[in-house]
Amino acid sequence: MARVLVVGAGLSGLACALEATLAGHHVVVLERSQRIGGRGTSQNIDGFPVGFGPHLFLKKGPFHNLVRKLSRVKLATAAIRLHRTEVVGHGIIRPLEDAKTSLVNKRILKDPNGTHALVSGCHFLSSWGGQRNDARYNALMKGNLLVSNEGWAGMVGRLAAALDEVGVFIECGLEVQRIETGKAYLVDGREIEADVIVLACGPSGAKKLVSSFDERLSEELFSSLKRLSASFVELALDAQPLSGKHAVIDIEDQFTILDYRAIQPRLGREGSHLSAVAIGGLSSDPGKTRFSSADERLEALLNFISHRASGWNQHVIHHSQQSKITLHDAYESRIEQLSMASKGILFAGTWVQGEHILADAAVHSGRAAGKSISSVQH
Numbered sequence: 001m002a003r004v005l006v007v008g009a010g011l012s013g014l015a016c017a018l019e020a021t022l023a024g025h026h027v028v029v030l031e032r033s034q035r036i037g038g039r040g041t042s043q044n045i046d047g048f049p050v051g052f053g054p055h056l057f058l059k060k061g062p063f064h065n066l067v068r069k070l071s072r073v074k075l076a077t078a079a080i081r082l083h084r085t086e087v088v089g090h091g092i093i094r095p096l097e098d099a100k101t102s103l104v105n106k107r108i109l110k111d112p113n114g115t116h117a118l119v120s121g122c123h124f125l126s127s128w129g130g131q132r133n134d135a136r137y138n139a140l141m142k143g144n145l146l147v148s149n150e151g152w153a154g155m156v157g158r159l160a161a162a163l164d165e166v167g168v169f170i171e172c173g174l175e176v177q178r179i180e181t182g183k184a185y186l187v188d189g190r191e192i193e194a195d196v197i198v199l200a201c202g203p204s205g206a207k208k209l210v211s212s213f214d215e216r217l218s219e220e221l222f223s224s225l226k227r228l229s230a231s232f233v234e235l236a237l238d239a240q241p242l243s244g245k246h247a248v249i250d251i252e253d254q255f256t257i258l259d260y261r262a263i264q265p266r267l268g269r270e271g272s273h274l275s276a277v278a279i280g281g282l283s284s285d286p287g288k289t290r291f292s293s294a295d296e297r298l299e300a301l302l303n304f305i306s307h308r309a310s311g312w313n314q315h316v317i318h319h320s321q322q323s324k325i326t327l328h329d330a331y332e333s334r335i336e337q338l339s340m341a342s343k344g345i346l347f348a349g350t351w352v353q354g355e356h357i358l359a360d361a362a363v364h365s366g367r368a369a370g371k372s373i374s375s376v377q378h
Contacts, residue, residue, distance in 0.1 A: 001025055002373050005184055005194035007176050007209070008201035010038025011359055012348040012366035014159040015066060016198050019370025021166045028192065029163075029170040032201070036170060037156035038362075054232070054258045054275040055152060055359065056080060056126070058136055059144035062356060062364040067155045070162040076149040078264040080125075080140065084246040087121035088308075112137050121249040129228060129254055129279035130328040133357050149266035176201075178212035181343050196373050200348040200366060203227075203329050210340070221335055225351060226286050228279065228328040231298040233305060235274040236318035241309035242272060248308045253290070254279045255304045271317070276305050279327060286331045294324035328357075337368060341376040 002025045006013045009031035017027045057063050059079070068075050082094040083102075093109075094102045108116050112123070112134055126136035126145060139145045148155055163170065175187040184192045199206040203225050211218035240262070242248065248257045260273040278301040281290035291297040298321060305312060330351035337352045350358060352365040 002195040003193065004028070004196050004198065004373055005030065005192055006198045006200055006348075007184070008032075008038070008199070008205065008349075009036040009170055009172070010200060010202070010349070011063065011156070011159075011362035012350070012352075012369075013038075013198070013200035014156070014163065015062075015363040015366030016200055016348050016370045017163055017168050017170075017366075018066075018159065018166070019367045020198075020373050021163070021168050023370060023374065025196075025373055027168050028194075029168060030174045030176060030186075030192075031170065031172045032175045032205070034172050036160060036172065037152065038202075054128070054256065054277050056136075056145045056147060056258075057359050058139050058356075059146050061135075061139075061360040062367065063155075063359045063362070064146065066363055066367070067158045070158045075155075076264075076266050077146040078149075078266070079143040080145050080147065080246045080258075080263050081143060082122075082140070084244065084262065085125070086245055086248045087118055088248065088250040088252075090117055090121070093118060093122070109141060117251050121251045124251055124254065124279075125247060125249055125256060127357060128230070128256075128277065128327055130331060130357055135355070136357065147260055147264040149264050176209060179209045179345070180213055194344075196344050196346060196376060198346045198348055198369050198373075200369070202326075202349060203335075203351045206347060206349075210345075213343070213345075217340070221339055224333045225329065225335070226331040226333075227326050228285050228331045229282060229294070229324050230280070230327040231278045231294060231301050231321070231323050232325065233274075233276045233298075233301055233321040234318070235276070235305075235312060235316065236271065237274065237312055237315040238271045238317055239311070239315035240272045241312045241315070242274070250304060253300070253304070254281060255301060257305060257308060271315070274305070274309060274312070276301055277327075278304075282324075298323040337365060338372065338376070341372070344376060346372060346376065 004020050004025045004027045006017050006029040017029050020027050083096050123132045126140045127133045176184050177187045178185050207222040242259045246263045257276040283289045334353045346369045348366045348369040350361040356364045
């Protein structure tokens, strides 16, 4: 049995803690913020599970498989559908009332490497502007890219309940200041000894801690990571300005609006829950610079919403927005999970090498870290 310290209580940290505990290790999880779940969470406001930007997950992917196993209560899901998804300038992707156009578009979409705007739009929706991921693209084609009726808070809650049941201690509001082999030092002066430390705190936090351990190695590992940022707007409305559409995609400007309630009716049949995102376009992002600032990008996104969901501002129940969040922690290259295994340190998160992206990458890397503990413990 190893003493395991998991730094970070996002999806990767929680998945790692669960896997490590089930393997017989003693696990403690520390989270710097006051809540668990990281970006993959939400809060219930007037019956709307309002989150931090749009989320979709892969049917029978690592995240879906894990949360289904953690409760006897069946997880109700619904898929985003192409016959209710519009690409600006090209219309509904698979219009039910126009069999000819639907067939033509189906042929176009068969080639995920194609350059047609419909292909680009579907890649954009399935990967949120990151590197193209064929598994998520194909899932979108087959109706296997999902929304849950529980919102992200409910799904993270399943993980937290499972960890509580097996006796894993999670403490929020605690920050690790530095690490060394077998020990972590907290900002409040406490020290925690551990055989294995899993850094599931995002690349910025991990880089800082690795730098406290070995500055040269930290630079070597993390200097190649490129982030992709986004602006988002979350709207709970008492109307349906998208008229039942699941999504509207502007591939040229890299904007998308989702209506969660149109996709998943169990979230409530009245009104709509719009989650809109504008991706990239800043000088700090990979690719072409389109905006001089994050505030300008957010303003452009609000104008897009007003154009595509006319009159939304007359029906607001809740409105939240953020001009800049990190959407992809590692846009191109990612870090090997076992890079510091010889020092008793493992990495977990979307920025760790693997076949998945987004929530599935977080959970997959977390579980992989949990399974690796026995082979790397000091």
